[in-house]
Amino acid sequence: MSLFSRFEAFELDVLKEVGNIGAGNAATALSRLLDKPVDMAVPKVSLLPFEEVAERVGGSEQVVIAVFLRVEGEAPGNMFFIIQEQSAKSLLNQLLSLRPEEIEEGYSEMEMSALCEIGNILAGSYLSSLADFTHLTMAPSVPSVALDMAGAILSYGLVQYGEMGDSALLIETTFLEDRQELEGHFFLIPDPESFNKIFKALGVTAE
Amino acid sequence: MIEQNLVKVGMADLNIATDGAVLRTTGLGSCVGLTLYDPVSKVAGMAHVMLPSSEIARESAINVAKYADTAIPELIGRMKDAGANMRRAIAKMAGGAQMFAFSGQSDSMRIGPRNVESCLHMLAKNMITVIAQDVGGNYGRTIEIDSSTGILLIKSVQLGTKEI
Numbered sequence: 001m002s003l004f005s006r007f008e009a010f011e012l013d014v015l016k017e018v019g020n021i022g023a024g025n026a027a028t029a030l031s032r033l034l035d036k037p038v039d040m041a042v043p044k045v046s047l048l049p050f051e052e053v054a055e056r057v058g059g060s061e062q063v064v065i066a067v068f069l070r071v072e073g074e075a076p077g078n079m080f081f082i083i084q085e086q087s088a089k090s091l092l093n094q095l096l097s098l099r100p101e102e103i104e105e106g107y108s109e110m111e112m113s114a115l116c117e118i119g120n121i122l123a124g125s126y127l128s129s130l131a132d133f134t135h136l137t138m139a140p141s142v143p144s145v146a147l148d149m150a151g152a153i154l155s156y157g158l159v160q161y162g163e164m165g166d167s168a169l170l171i172e173t174t175f176l177e178d179r180q181e182l183e184g185h186f187f188l189i190p191d192p193e194s195f196n197k198i199f200k201a202l203g204v205t206a207e
Numbered sequence: 208m209i210e211q212n213l214v215k216v217g218m219a220d221l222n223i224a225t226d227g228a229v230l231r232t233t234g235l236g237s238c239v240g241l242t243l244y245d246p247v248s249k250v251a252g253m254a255h256v257m258l259p260s261s262e263i264a265r266e267s268a269i270n271v272a273k274y275a276d277t278a279i280p281e282l283i284g285r286m287k288d289a290g291a292n293m294r295r296a297i298a299k300m301a302g303g304a305q306m307f308a309f310s311g312q313s314d315s316m317r318i319g320p321r322n323v324e325s326c327l328h329m330l331a332k333n334m335i336t337v338i339a340q341d342v343g344g345n346y347g348r349t350i351e352i353d354s355s356t357g358i359l360l361i362k363s364v365q366l367g368t369k370e371i
Contacts, residue, residue, distance in 0.1 A: 050219060050257075051218055059233075060233040060234035061234060061349055063364050068306075068307045146307060146345070146346075147364065147365075148364050149347035149349065151218070151235075151236070151347065152234045152235060152236030152306060152346070152347020153347065154234075155218060155234065155235075155236045156236050156306045156307060158257075159237070159258070159318050162219070162258045162273060163263050163265050164264070166219055166273070
């Protein structure tokens with residue numbers, strides 16, 4: 001895709017730093033919620049064909065729990081917080097003291113709502129730190145949660161890219177709780193038009 | 208069990224199958240899985256349509272499989288080449304869900320229903336009858352069409368498996 005192929009390594013590093021700052025704050029928020037250390041992987045910035053986006057969380061048919069927020073403002077985009085079912089159960093267990101055996105197949109409305117709120121807190125801290133850093137307004141929409149196939153969920157965030165190519169640029173961060181019982185993924189998929197604004201705000205001149 | 212030849216159709220992709228091969232596409236959300244089938248020559252075609260119309264395309268080289276208005280004519284052409292008589296063809300489709308619901312939705316967030324409308328419009332234009340559909344809702348689907356029977360198998364996380 002011509003728009004992104006001209007990105008320089010330096011610019012990709014800037015986007016990595018964007019992911020680093022945002023996810024770093026989100027990890028801190030999670031660590032406070034759990035009262036436990038949370039580790040974070042080095043963010044990845046990749047231009048991925050649509051087919052491969054879902055591979056990052058286990059494949060198109062992998063059942064995941066996703067909290068989706070639409071980011072409005074000067075640098076609009078889509079944000080997903082994605083966790084596997086096992087991690088979701090571990091989260092519910094640790095935060096609501098629900099023991100795994102009490103959680104039967106599926107999730108109650110209350111459990112889904114709790115997961116949605118966790119995603120909201122984490123995504124909120126991600127975005128607010130990013131907004132502080134860039135001085136761009138980034139207002140998250142009301143969050144929405146779904147348990148479904150990763151492909152179906154993530155394709156929702158790729159529509160803006162569909163008009164201009166077959167791949168999307170996404171900023172991905174993975175974090176792990178201390179004993180690795182909990183693994184979560186953040187995907188920030190800025191709208192194609194947002195990149196220049198982010199670069200400009202950070203003093204990196206895009207052509 | 209007889210091992211059937213499985214042809215994978217990716218996102219914004221299309222393909223055809225003959226001789227009992229199965230076409231499969233996974234993780235349909237707001238995208239539409241459109242299938243055409245000629246029951247006599249047993250040629251099946253499937254497109255994983257992502258967007259309603261190529262008019263909004265801003266890419267230089269259009270991927271015809273991505274848009275409803277370009278994917279359907281392309282699929283019809285490919286099936287004709289494989290020996291299908293499109294006057295006998297029947298259509299089935301699934302997908303077009305609204306994965307997340309928001310108030311005050313912008314048009315791009317209503318993409319599922321728009322994809323379905325556009326597919327129906329294109330099929331009507333090509334005089335192909337839609338005999339069954341499983342569209343809308345707020346859940347993802349994986350679909351498979353068997354080119355020996357034309358049966359469309361639909362799997363979803365919440366509702367299990369069904370055939371249309």
